[in-house]
Amino acid sequence: MNASEVKVARSRLTRLLWTTAGTLSLAVGVVGIILPVLPTTPFVLIAAACYLRGSKRMYNWLVANRYFGGYLRDYMEGRGVSKRATVVSIAFLWTLILLSVVFATSDLIIRAVLIAVAVAVTIHLLRLRTRTRCRYNHRVGDHRTEAPCESDLSEGS
DSSP, X not given: OOGGGOOOOSSHHHHHHHHHHHHHHHHHHHHHHHOTTSOHHHHHHHHHHHHHHHOHXXXXXXXXXXXXXXXXXXXXXXXXXXXXXXXXXXXXXXXXXXXXXXXXXXXXXXXXXXXXXXXHXXXXXXXXXXXXXXXXXXXXXXXXXXXOOHHHHHHTO
């Protein structure tokens, strides 16, 4: 999604609806951090798309957000996800799924569904492009910035 190609809605009501949808989507994404059956990334991407149409200020806040911004930018620009984020996500997913299977339910169908969801999410996470670790952070004023890898610079040529 190229932010410069999308215009904010003209109608105040339409902007409010887009912004509300973005906020609800972001809330579900945040809940997805804790509940492994809810994926976080799609809801954060939906929130970004909604904010882009409803409020440039909210879109810019989300993309610059300390927790979601880097992952969101990397995902939207096709750079992939860090290996650490993938490993942590899978470990967290399976820990919570197994705790749920063992302690939260005795119904075999629910257990099977939880395991199936965990397998599907794990496959999805493993199929995401892995970002190389050649980026480094340096300070410019009070802001941290990332310098691109040589491979990122050569992709455009």
